[in-house]
Amino acid sequence: MIAETAAGGRRAQFHLPHQTVQTPVFMSVGTAGTVKAVPQDTLESLGAEIILGNTYHLYLRPGHETIRRLGGLHRFISWPRAMLTDSGGFQVFSLSALRKVSDEGVRFRSHLDGSSHFFTPEHSMDVQIALGADIAMAFDECTEYPADRPRAIESLRLTMAWARRSLDHLRSHGDEVVWRDEFGGQSQNLFGIVQGGMYTDLRRQCAERLVEMDFDGYAIGGLSVGEPRALTLEMIAEVLPLLPKDKPRYVMGVGYPDEIEQYARMGVDMMDCVLPTRAARHGLLFTSEGRLNIKAKRFAEDQSPPDPACNCPVCRRYTRAYLRHLMQSGETLSAILNTIHNLAYYLGIMERVRRSLHAEA
RNA sequence: GCACAGGUGGCCGAGCGGUUAAUGGCAGCAGACUGUAAAUCUGCCGCUCCUUGGAGCUACGGAGGUUCGAAUCCUCCCCUGUGCA
Numbered sequence: 488m489i490a491e492t493a494a495g496g497r498r499a500q501f502h503l504p505h506q507t508v509q510t511p512v513f514m515s516v517g518t519a520g521t522v523k524a525v526p527q528d529t530l531e532s533l534g535a536e537i538i539l540g541n542t543y544h545l546y547l548r549p550g551h552e553t554i555r556r557l558g559g560l561h562r563f564i565s566w567p568r569a570m571l572t573d574s575g576g577f578q579v580f581s582l583s584a585l586r587k588v589s590d591e592g593v594r595f596r597s598h599l600d601g602s603s604h605f606f607t608p609e610h611s612m613d614v615q616i617a618l619g620a621d622i623a624m625a626f627d628e629c630t631e632y633p634a635d636r637p638r639a640i641e642s643l644r645l646t647m648a649w650a651r652r653s654l655d656h657l658r659s660h661g662d663e664v665v666w667r668d669e670f671g672g673q674s675q676n677l678f679g680i681v682q683g684g685m686y687t688d689l690r691r692q693c694a695e696r697l698v699e700m701d702f703d704g705y706a707i708g709g710l711s712v713g714e715p716r717a718l719t720l721e722m723i724a725e726v727l728p729l730l731p732k733d734k735p736r737y738v739m740g741v742g743y744p745d746e747i748e749q750y751a752r753m754g755v756d757m758m759d760c761v762l763p764t765r766a767a768r769h770g771l772l773f774t775s776e777g778r779l780n781i782k783a784k785r786f787a788e789d790q791s792p793p794d795p796a797c798n799c800p801v802c803r804r805y806t807r808a809y810l811r812h813l814m815q816s817g818e819t820l821s822a823i824l825n826t827i828h829n830l831a832y833y834l835g836i837m838e839r840v841r842r843s844l845h846a847e848a
Numbered sequence: 849g850c851a852c853a854g855g856u857g858g859c860c861g862a863g864c865g866g867u868u869a870a871u872g873g874c875a876g877c878a879g880a881c882u883g884u885a886a887a888u889c890u891g892c893c894g895c896u897c898c899u900u901g902g903a904g905c906u907a908c909g910g911a912g913g914u915u916c917g918a919a920u921c922c923u924c925c926c927c928u929g930u931g932c933a
Contacts, residue, residue, distance in 0.1 A: 518884050539883075577883045585885085598885035629883075711882040739883035746882080761884045768887045769880085784877070822887050
């Protein structure tokens with residue numbers, strides 16, 4: 488812990504096997520072993536210290552055993568810094584049409600070829616061990632919104648049982664949970680995930696139980712699934728005080744620029760979101776002046792940079808007119824430049840917040 | 849010159865007597881996107897009016913014709929492609 492503000496904001500750093508991560512931090516999502524459209528060296532130069540990978544996607548392709556044989560995910564994708572793998576729990580939610588949930592686990596059909604697979608907490612851990620990220624996530628069920636109370640309770644029961652099993656399995660395979668690669672990796676951390684729908688008492692109950700289990704960090708999941716922002720905020724505010732101060736707190740799947748700043752100031756250490764990368768590919772740029780739909784005709788001859796206040800490599804060199812043209816033409820470079828800018832913008836927000844938290848403390 | 853095949857809204861392309869302002873796709877315009885089945889999805893897309901819903905006008909190469917009714921059938925003309933001279 489480096490600094491703490493009266494409002495609960497934290498400026499800290501976490502020593503992970505591959506990287507000491509300065510927090511609060513925004514993590515770019517690299518589902519299939521790539522932060523879409525951005526090469527690893529560019530991510531490094533943008534200052535990304537930790538990125539995500541996804542258990543579900545990498546298990547299906549190229550296969551976790553393949554990645555294990557190739558020396559783990561870090562080596563496979565040539566990423567020297569920290570990584571976190573999501574457990575596949577979110578896919579249980581997002582691929583709902585193709586799944587069947589039981590206490591034991593989840594049977595689902597591959598979105599790639601329709602083949603049938605069965606995921607259990609143990610299996611998710613095995614896959615994540617093979618991938619070898621610095622942080623693995625417990626296998627959970629992301630409760631949908633809206634979910635009535637009985638449904639939220641049932642979903643929560645599953646998530647807590649699976650958290651226990653995830654932890655037990657990972658701990659009992661301690662010897663395997665060590666990756667030594669040229670980047671210096673070692674032991675793997677495991678985070679538990681707080682669910683509970685939009686019910687504060689369920690959230691509290693879940694948080695307390697997970698803390699008893701003693702995870703290496705705690706995530707708040709099941710948010711940004713369609714609920715009003717006020718609810719998101721309420722759930723986060725409810726859970727944060729229950730989590731141990733000396734461990735990372737991670738809100739999964741958020742958010743818009745103003746959201747991540749707000750949550751960081753409340754004491755959230757880690758966040759991730761596909762928004763900056765996906766929106767970039769769709770032509771939406773986040774700037775200090777607000778959202779910029781670069782496809783808009785009014786930018787056709789606009790010679791100013793995407794964001795005049797931004798110092799990223801894209802804003803230093805290219806005009807809105809050019810980015811619009813690339814987008815209109817469907818050029819690959821469009822996705823690359825848009826994504827680099829959005830990521831730079833998000834990382835810049837966090838950099839600013841970190842400084843500000845430090846100054847306030 | 850002869851023989852086939854064609855000429856449809858910005859483009860490509862369905863339709864081949866009424867349910868057709870005319871299927872689709874592209875392009876264009878606007879919007880969405882929150883632990884990535886997403887370089888995806890949604891809406892608008894002949895013109896002019898009025899309030900949703902409508903009203904009117906103009907449209908399927910051109911000119912005639914048949915028919916209650918034609919982008920669709922007939923005649924002539926113009927143009928394009930291919931083949932043969």
